[in-house]
Amino acid sequence: MRLLIDPEEPWIGAAPQAPESPTVETQVESENMIVDLILRPGLVPLMQTADNRGERELMLRFLEGLASYLTAAGARAPTNQRIQQIIDETAPLGLKKMVMLLNIGKNPRLDPRDLPRYSPVRPSLIDQALDEVGEFLRIEKKLQVGAIPEQNWNQVLNEVAEYCFRRLEALVASLSPYRLLEFVIAHAESVCRESAYTRLTLATQLRCFGGTDVAMRTSKKMTELSHSALASRFLVEYVAACPPKGLRPVSFNTYDELRVLAYHLINYAMLSDSVRFGLERPQISVLPSGRLGMDGTSWRSALESHSQTYALDQISIAADRFKRHWHIPKPNAPPNELALKMDIATKAEFGQSLTNLICLMRIAVEQGLASGEAVTTMPLSEFINLVAEELACERKEAAKWIDFLSLSPRDGFWNPPHGYVQADLYPWRYGRKVSYYRRPFILRERGGQVEIVWGHRHVADAQSYLIDQCFSGRLRPTSDAMKSLSSELRHSQGEDFNNAVADWFSRQDALNVKPRVKRIGANRELQHHLGDIDVLVGDPRRLRVLVVECKDLSLARTPFEMAHELAELFDGANGKKSIIEKHEARTLWIKKNIGDVVEFLGGDPKRRWSVVPLIAVDEPLVAPHLRQSPIPVLSLEEIKRKWPRLK
Numbered sequence: 001m002r003l004l005i006d007p008e009e010p011w012i013g014a015a016p017q018a019p020e021s022p023t024v025e026t027q028v029e030s031e032n033m034i035v036d037l038i039l040r041p042g043l044v045p046l047m048q049t050a051d052n053r054g055e056r057e058l059m060l061r062f063l064e065g066l067a068s069y070l071t072a073a074g075a076r077a078p079t080n081q082r083i084q085q086i087i088d089e090t091a092p093l094g095l096k097k098m099v100m101l102l103n104i105g106k107n108p109r110l111d112p113r114d115l116p117r118y119s120p121v122r123p124s125l126i127d128q129a130l131d132e133v134g135e136f137l138r139i140e141k142k143l144q145v146g147a148i149p150e151q152n153w154n155q156v157l158n159e160v161a162e163y164c165f166r167r168l169e170a171l172v173a174s175l176s177p178y179r180l181l182e183f184v185i186a187h188a189e190s191v192c193r194e195s196a197y198t199r200l201t202l203a204t205q206l207r208c209f210g211g212t213d214v215a216m217r218t219s220k221k222m223t224e225l226s227h228s229a230l231a232s233r234f235l236v237e238y239v240a241a242c243p244p245k246g247l248r249p250v251s252f253n254t255y256d257e258l259r260v261l262a263y264h265l266i267n268y269a270m271l272s273d274s275v276r277f278g279l280e281r282p283q284i285s286v287l288p289s290g291r292l293g294m295d296g297t298s299w300r301s302a303l304e305s306h307s308q309t310y311a312l313d314q315i316s317i318a319a320d321r322f323k324r325h326w327h328i329p330k331p332n333a334p335p336n337e338l339a340l341k342m343d344i345a346t347k348a349e350f351g352q353s354l355t356n357l358i359c360l361m362r363i364a365v366e367q368g369l370a371s372g373e374a375v376t377t378m379p380l381s382e383f384i385n386l387v388a389e390e391l392a393c394e395r396k397e398a399a400k401w402i403d404f405l406s407l408s409p410r411d412g413f414w415n416p417p418h419g420y421v422q423a424d425l426y427p428w429r430y431g432r433k434v435s436y437y438r439r440p441f442i443l444r445e446r447g448g449q450v451e452i453v454w455g456h457r458h459v460a461d462a463q464s465y466l467i468d469q470c471f472s473g474r475l476r477p478t479s480d481a482m483k484s485l486s487s488e489l490r491h492s493q494g495e496d497f498n499n500a501v502a503d504w505f506s507r508q509d510a511l512n513v514k515p516r517v518k519r520i521g522a523n524r525e526l527q528h529h530l531g532d533i534d535v536l537v538g539d540p541r542r543l544r545v546l547v548v549e550c551k552d553l554s555l556a557r558t559p560f561e562m563a564h565e566l567a568e569l570f571d572g573a574n575g576k577k578s579i580i581e582k583h584e585a586r587t588l589w590i591k592k593n594i595g596d597v598v599e600f601l602g603g604d605p606k607r608r609w610s611v612v613p614l615i616a617v618d619e620p621l622v623a624p625h626l627r628q629s630p631i632p633v634l635s636l637e638e639i640k641r642k643w644p645r646l647k
Helices: 041-047 053-072 081-089 123-139 150-173 180-209 213-242 251-274 298-326 337-350 355-372 380-391 393-404 458-470 480-506 525-530 558-571 581-591 593-602 636-642
Strands: 001-004 026-027 035-039 285-286 292-295 376-379 440-445 449-454 512-518 531-537 546-549 610-617 631-635
Touching: 001 458, 026 053, 035 053, 041 053, 053 081, 053 298, 053 531, 123 150, 123 251, 123 285, 123 292, 150 213, 150 251, 150 285, 180 251, 180 298, 180 440, 180 449, 180 458, 213 251, 213 298, 251 298, 251 558, 298 581, 298 636, 337 480, 337 531, 355 380, 355 393, 355 449, 355 458, 376 558, 380 393, 380 449, 480 512, 480 531, 480 546, 480 636, 525 581, 531 593, 546 581, 546 593, 558 581, 581 593, 610 636, 631 636
Parallel strands: 001 035, 546 610, 610 631
Antiparallel strands: 026 035, 285 292, 376 449, 440 449, 512 531, 531 546
16 A cells, blocks of 8 residues: 655645545556555545544545455455445544644644654663662761661751762763753653653544553553653753853763753652651661662652552543644634733732733744754844744843743852742752743853753743643742732632532432532531531432532642642641541531431432542542542542442
8 A cells, every 4th residue: 555645736725625625546556466545635634633534534445445456356345335334343433543633833742853762761770870879878978788767867868869969960060061952952852742742642542552551551651751851851950050061072871871860869859858748757778789778668659559540530531632632722812801810910920921921932932843943042132032023012021021931050050049949949849930841941151142042842831831830829929919819710710620520420310419518408507617518419329428528639749749738638737627627527417417418419318328428639639649548539530430339
């Protein structure tokens, strides 16, 4: 089979094809046993969809050509009706799709051009670094084989992290600055593209190949990409802050060594935080092999268990997310009231509006796409002029916005810029104000002029990240205007999530669902003392009442955030009861008043009903994997998967 394209036909930017336009023409060379499929522009609309209708068309024409070959050879051939049946059985219309025809202008993170091939952090180098850590502890720190006292755990872990940083620092210092920044940015771009591609193809891979180990493979790939992304972004941050003056040209092997050191630095620092915040009590010792050993790492086990649950959630929503890649937004949509309020709040928080920052990043993405290169470099003055012209603003305003989104050299990596603290530099913390995510442009001086350098895939990623941080209410604001809006957004999102949970239960058969229950009958104890019940569900088939608390919580990804999540969920803080404690009180009240509750839900109070408490969250939390919860804490996607077997 050969696929042929006529180079004279207008494939790009052509006028829309009429419905009857040919899509694929078939020619058969019986003598040479060749079926030629001549692709026409009419095929493009069929391929640019979130389903496999284009591929079905290709296979239909191929099988028709094959049938004509068989007929000419005097053999029995399937009828057109049988061919259509074969295609419908093997590749029904839907997500069984392997060819993606996308406009990278609308999906810049998927741009494959001019990138080094993606490769994860190599396990062999990780092992080699572990041996070197053991040697450091034995020789420099004089540690003997055996257990390390608990009071020294944090000190040892911090010393190992510091050792990895010093190694990385010395290795970078030995390198030549020539194209080093472009090199580390290009590799970070490769990780960004691989991550976007993995998420894009998850739904279609599931439909094409399936298998019981999909969740495990997905979890493993997401963890691998997360580690690679953290290490590669940190290397960009480090080289931007501390450009070297050495002579040694960078190589792939050197870069791999740097990534492993960055990986261990972040990993040991996170482990140190997990001990510090009480998430982890590993038995740390120097093993006979010389390596640093850690037994009973509950934090890591919790992360692995959580990552599998998270992967299952990603699989559940993959199909809906896949369709968004072909969604065409309405052009020139006027800003809504929330966008205007956000611009006012971000002006107070950042000194510039979110709209201007997003437009600035859009200009950079367009420049990168137009160049076709992995990394874009431009004189800063030229970029300022471009932004000022595109956004119709003063040059000094454009320069201020660019500076807000830029990393630049400083006197030592751990010396934060004016107005920031050292914690803003920690690569093992998320949501940092001085990070490559928050500042996707790099400023450097070369040849007597200041240049600005960026990778357009990462800028597109940072654009989405900034929007999500602002509109999710997770920004950790400092200005009164942003604090007020963030509180309003969290409340609104909580209401939306509450509605989503109630709506899902309402769509299930034979359930009686009551959202936001303030009182039941004449009893006002809920209203006055226990708080509303977010969703109350009567399930007459199984004679049970589900008492659902809905929480739209931020996903905790670091030990610092997980400690806060544990306190909020299980322990309470600042004199406030925990989420679990408050929901247990509501559940107990429901049990004591079960007759009134069942009658309120339209059930038969004479029968024996059970009460099932449940906490629904928008994303899987790590906390329930760290500590046994007396009440199930499940994401909405987990509830869907486990229904109706919830206990």
